[in-house]
Structure formats: structure tokens, C-alpha cells
Amino acid sequence: MAILNINKLTKSFGGLTAVSNVTMELREGELVGLIGPNGAGKTTVFNLLSGLYVPSSGEILLNTGGKTIAVQGKNPHVICKSGIGRTFQNIRLFRDLTVMDNVRIAMHHNVKYGLLSGFLHLPSYRREEGRLKEESMELLELMDLGDKAGELAKNLPYGEQRHLEIARALATKPDLLLLDEPAAGMNPAETTQLTKLIQWIRERFRLTILLIEHDMSLVMRICERIYVLDHGMLIAEGTPEEIRANKRVIEAYLGEDVTDA
Amino acid sequence: MVKGLKELLSLRKWFLLLFTFVIVQFLVQINVINDYLQATIATICINIILAVSLNLITGFTGQFSLGHAGFMSIGAYTCAIILLRVPSTGGFLAGLLSGAVLAALVGFLVGLPTLRLRGDYLAIATLGMSEIIRIIFLNLEITNGAAGLSGIPRFTNWFYLFVFMAGTILLISNFLRSSHGRACISVREDEIAAEAMGINATRYKVTAFTIGAFCAGIAGALYAGYFYFLKPSTFGFLKSIDILVIVVLGGMGSLSGSVLAAILLALISTFLQDFPDLRMVLYSLMLIIIMIFRPQGLMGSKELSLKMLTGLGRNLLPSRKGGE
Numbered sequence: 116m117a118i119l120n121i122n123k124l125t126k127s128f129g130g131l132t133a134v135s136n137v138t139m140e141l142r143e144g145e146l147v148g149l150i151g152p153n154g155a156g157k158t159t160v161f162n163l164l165s166g167l168y169v170p171s172s173g174e175i176l177l178n179t180g181g182k183t184i185a186v187q188g189k190n191p192h193v194i195c196k197s198g199i200g201r202t203f204q205n206i207r208l209f210r211d212l213t214v215m216d217n218v219r220i221a222m223h224h225n226v227k228y229g230l231l232s233g234f235l236h237l238p239s240y241r242r243e244e245g246r247l248k249e250e251s252m253e254l255l256e257l258m259d260l261g262d263k264a265g266e267l268a269k270n271l272p273y274g275e276q277r278h279l280e281i282a283r284a285l286a287t288k289p290d291l292l293l294l295d296e297p298a299a300g301m302n303p304a305e306t307t308q309l310t311k312l313i314q315w316i317r318e319r320f321r322l323t324i325l326l327i328e329h330d331m332s333l334v335m336r337i338c339e340r341i342y343v344l345d346h347g348m349l350i351a352e353g354t355p356e357e358i359r360a361n362k363r364v365i366e367a368y369l370g371e372d373v374t375d376a
Numbered sequence: 377m378v379k380g381l382k383e384l385l386s387l388r389k390w391f392l393l394l395f396t397f398v399i400v401q402f403l404v405q406i407n408v409i410n411d412y413l414q415a416t417i418a419t420i421c422i423n424i425i426l427a428v429s430l431n432l433i434t435g436f437t438g439q440f441s442l443g444h445a446g447f448m449s450i451g452a453y454t455c456a457i458i459l460l461r462v463p464s465t466g467g468f469l470a471g472l473l474s475g476a477v478l479a480a481l482v483g484f485l486v487g488l489p490t491l492r493l494r495g496d497y498l499a500i501a502t503l504g505m506s507e508i509i510r511i512i513f514l515n516l517e518i519t520n521g522a523a524g525l526s527g528i529p530r531f532t533n534w535f536y537l538f539v540f541m542a543g544t545i546l547l548i549s550n551f552l553r554s555s556h557g558r559a560c561i562s563v564r565e566d567e568i569a570a571e572a573m574g575i576n577a578t579r580y581k582v583t584a585f586t587i588g589a590f591c592a593g594i595a596g597a598l599y600a601g602y603f604y605f606l607k608p609s610t611f612g613f614l615k616s617i618d619i620l621v622i623v624v625l626g627g628m629g630s631l632s633g634s635v636l637a638a639i640l641l642a643l644i645s646t647f648l649q650d651f652p653d654l655r656m657v658l659y660s661l662m663l664i665i666i667m668i669f670r671p672q673g674l675m676g677s678k679e680l681s682l683k684m685l686t687g688l689g690r691n692l693l694p695s696r697k698g699g700e
């Protein structure tokens with residue numbers, strides 16, 4: 116069953132059409148790649164899916180929990196609560212807060228106590244804060260950040276900041292996870308580890324994942340299907356083998372070697 | 377074990393509070409604290425409430441507001457109008473409560489549309505709001521226009537000042553350590569990331585603004601119940617700036633910083649009473665010097681804690697270093 120349907124999605128900025136008439140479908144549990152040269156419009160697609168941009172036209176339908184909701188026109192926090200979580204290409208952690216606070220904030224929309232209990236620290240506050248602490252620690256340990264819970268996010272090394280981005284997105288309890296270049300700036304060893312991690316969290320949290328990545332070997336290795344964007348338009352869709360052999364894709368990358376992966 | 381220690385520490389907090397209260401009460405009773413000093417204490421308490429609540433809006437939620445004096449004036453006028461008609465403790469408390477609720481209501485209604493604005497725009501919008509409030513009070517009959525209200529009976533005493541000041545600090549610091557408080561802080565850190573992580577940014581900006589306005593209303597009511605006299609010009613632009621100065625000086629995002637700065641500034645200006653000609657010059661000069669050496673404010677975004685004090689003690693007493 117499709118968890119996400121994107122129909123004829125278009126986004127223009129003034130004269131520039133960053134995303135043009137894109138139609139995509141993600142089935143439940145899939146790990147799908149979204150690739151394309153710099154400026155192809157990949158991040159713009161993510162911003163449309165997470166509600167940071169409003170589409171110029173087209174629709175985005177999310178099917179979760181037996182319901183279908185139209186994503187376009189909704190506020191980002193509403194979309195997040197409906198089950199789309201994301202990371203940012205240029206890491207956007209809450210830099211001056213602790214690692215644990217970064218994760219706890221992402222859990223906020225599931226917290227079951229009101230303002231009054233927040234002021235007076237009533238029993239519901241104690242109970243829920245206890246749960247938050249436990250769940251966030253558990254998540255951090257899964258992401259190899261257990262011993263960093265008390266550190267400020269900005270003091271983490273780069274690779275761990277990328278891990279924290281993923282941990283924070285997972286804390287929102289998404290059904291669909293959007294990863295925007297999670298391996299950017301990582302060395303080969305870190306990338307290998309990340310590859311395993313992505314596959315593992317998909318199983319562990321029963322996620323559907325849409326992955327933007329420039330590291331072709333990573334994409335080809337773990338994605339079941341791949342969409343290719345160029346100048347805002349979808350130019351190819353298929354399995355890694357099909358994409359590797361696709362002439363239009365090779366042309367779009369113009370010399371960048373997609374075949375060596 | 378750790379839990380027991382925590383409880384003990386919070387007991388100590390209550391004890392410290394009670395101790396402060398009793399000491400000052402005693403000194404007032406035996407007339408060691410004269411009228412002038414009492415007025416200074418009242419000003420400090422009122423300014424602490426104002427600064428702590430503005431810090432919630434500006435320091436913790438990141439919304440630059442220049443309208444705090446406007447909310448304060450709503451509390452002050454409401455309480456004064458009720459007190460002039462019902463000069464009793466009941467009247468005072470009813471005035472205080474309705475002043476705070478009214479200020480919160482205005483905060484909510486103004487916040488809803490203006491908090492979509494950012495940075496400088498929000499500052500100008502809140503400034504405009506507080507000027508509109510002032511002009512309304514200037515033209516209403518019930519507030520007696522520019523002449524203002526006088527002969528307001530004094531009901532604010534050390535007990536009320538202390539209870540409302542301590543209450544404001546405790547409740548706001550509790551709030552900031554709750555999930556809702558973290559939501560406010562995440563909006564300051566990165567509004568877009570916060571939204572993408574499920575935080576309703578507008579809701580939490582309006583929440584902080586409304587809570588802040590409520591507290592400012594209380595501060596205004598305490599002011600009205602202490603100083604006998606109100607006029608619109610008391611609550612102008614400069615009053616909002618005064619409060620902002622306390623927040624910035626103490627440290628954006630530090631409640632204890634706001635408390636320290638409110639006390640420090642009151643002491644400085646009391647001391648400067650002896651040099652009436654140079655008062656404002658020296659006051660400004662001191663602000664400039666402090667900001668040059670501590671641009672992040674006295675406390676930065678840290679809180680004063682018992683641990684910090686003992687740490688300071690340890691540094692001052694090198695002989696104990698080996699004893700760890």
C-alpha cells in the first residue's frame with residue numbers, strides 16, 4: 116500500500132521552477148532514494164513534504180493509521196504529528212541545548228500534561244518527565260549517543276551531530292522519515308557505519324524512508340528504488356540497476372560516474 | 377540517596393525563602409528599614425517580577441518585546457480603579473487578579489497577530505501596542521487622563537510583594553523546566569527546526585507572551601497599591617526600556633540574572649541619589665562598562681546555583697583543593 120502519494124507537485128520561486136510537475140509514490144516500508152545534481156530540487160521536495168514550503172500546485176497525500184490526509188497547506192508541526200519526520204542537510208540542531216533536550220523537544224507533541232502541571236509540577240509532570248527521560252535515553256543509546264546526553268549539541272563532533280539529527284527526527288515517532296544527505300561530510304568509515312544504521316532503524320522502527328544522498332555507493336547499496344531529479348523534473352525512476360544503466364541519468368550527471376558504484 | 381539529597385536541597389530553598397521574608401518583615405517592624413528603603417525594596421520586587429516575566433518572552437522564547445510597560449499599566453490602572461471604589465484587602469486582591477487577567481487577555485489578543493512578525497518588526501509592533509494602551513489611558517475618563525489617579529490607598533506591603541515575587545520566580549522557573557518551557561526555548565533556538573519537530577511555534581510564542589503579560593499585570597497592580605499615584609507617562613517607552621535593561625544586564629535566558637540585575641540596578645540608583653546632577657550620566661556609564669566587560673550579561677544564560685557558590689568557594693580556598 117502507498118504511504119505517500121505525490122501528484123504533479125510544482126514549486127516556483129519567482130521565475131525559477133525548483134520542482135516541476137513531480138509525481139512519486141512511496142509504498143509502506145520501502146527505502147527509496149532521491150538523487151540528482153546540485154540544485155536539482157531535492158531539498159525543495161523535502162521542504163514541500165514537511166510543510167516548510169507551500170506548493171505552487173499539486174497535492175501530497177499521506178496515508179497513515181488508516182487515514183488519508185492532504186499535506187499541502189498544513190503547518191509543519193501538524194505534518195510532523197501526522198507522521199513525517201525529517202533531518203536537515205545543513206544540520207539544524209538546537210545548538211545551545213543538551214543532546215537530551217534536543218530529543219525531548221522532539222517528543223513534546225506526545226507529552227500528556229498541561230500548562231498547569233508544568234507550573235506546579237503535579238504528579239502528571241513527574242510521571243511524564245520520567246517517561247521522557249527514559250525514552251530519550253533509550254533512543255540516544257540506540258544511536259550511540261548515550262554517553263553524550265548531557266553535552267551541548269554544538270560541542271558534538273560533526274558525525275555525531277548528524278546522528279543526533281536522525282535521533283531527533285526519530286523522537287517525533289514518524290512513519291515516514293526524510294533523510295537529507297545524512298552522510299554529507301563523513302569519511303568512508305563513518306559512511307559505512309551510517310549505512311548500517313539506516314538499514315537497522317528502518318527495521319527497528321518499521322519506517323518508510325526517503326533518502327537524499329550524493330554518495331552513490333551508499334544509495335545504490337541500500338535503496339530499493341530510486342527517483343532522479345534534474346532541473347526540478349523527474350527524469351528517471353527504477354531499481355538501482357535500472358538507474359545505473361539509464362542514459363538520461365548519466366547525461367544529467369554529465370561525467371559524474373554513476374556506474375562505478 | 378540522590379533523591380533524598382534533592383528533596384533536602386529544595387527544602388533548603390523553602391527555608392531560604394522563609395528566612396528572607398521573616399528577616400525583612402522583622403526589620404520593617406522594628407523600623408530599621410525606613411520609608412525610603414521600603415520603597416526601594418518595593419521597586420526591586422516589582423522590577424524582579426517585570427524582568428523575570430520579560431525574560432520568559434525575550435530571553436527564553438526569543439521574542440523581542442518592547443511592550444512590557446503597557447501590560448504593567450493595565451494591571452496598575454485596573455487595580456487602582458477597583459481599590460479607589462473598594463478600599464479593602466478584598467478589593468486589592470480582586471483588583472490585582474483582574475488586572476493580571478486583563479493584561480493577559482490583551483497580551484493574548486495582541487500576541488496572536490503580532491507574533492508572526494520577527495525581530496525588529498515585532499519590537500516595533502509591541503512598542504506601538506504599548507503606546508496605544510498609554511494613549512487610551514490618557515483619554516479615558518475613568519483613568520482621569522493626563523492628571524492620573526491619586527489617593528490610591530496603600531495595600532501593597534512586604535508580605536504581598538514577597539509572595540508575588542517569589543511566586544512568579546518559582547512558577548516561571550518550574551514552567552521552564554517543563555516540556556512546555558522546552559518548547560518555548562526551542563522556538564528561540566531555531567523556529568523552523570522546532571516546527572519541523574512538531575512544536576507549534578505560534579502557540580508557544582503566544583503562551584509565553586500571555587504568561588509574561590499576566591505577571592506584568594501583577595507587577596502593575598502591586599505598584600498601584602504601593603505608590604498612591606498613577607499617571608500614563610509613568611508607563612511610557614522608557615519604562616519598557618528600563619525593564620529590558622534589567623533583562624539584558626542580568627543575562628538573556630537567566631532568571632537568577634534578572635533577579636541579581638534588578639537588585640544591583642536599584643542599589644546603584646539609590647546610591648546615586650546623592651549625586652543628582654550626575655545621576656543619569658553615571659548610571660548610563662556603568663551600564664556601558666558592564667556591557668563591555670560582560671556582553672552576555674552578568675549571568676549569561678546560566679543560573680545561579682548552590683553548586684556554583686560552593687564551586688566559587690572552593691576556588692577561593694585553594695587549601696581545600698586536595699581534599700576532594
Ligand SMILES: Nc1ncnc2c1ncn2[C@@H]1O[C@H](COP(=O)(O)OP(=O)(O)OP(=O)(O)O)[C@@H](O)[C@H]1O
Nearest residue numbers: 128131133151152153154155156157158159160204
Ligand atoms: N527559498 C528559496 N528561494 C529561492 N530559491 C530557492 C529557495 N529554495 C531553493 N531555491 C532554489 O531552488 C533550486 C533547487 O534547490 P534545492 O535546495 O532544492 O536543490 P538540491 O537538489 O537540494 O541541491 P543540493 O544537492 O545542492 O542540496 C536551487 O536553484 C535553489 O537556488
Ligand SMILES: [Mg+2]
Nearest residue numbers: 157158159204
Ligand atoms: Mg539539498
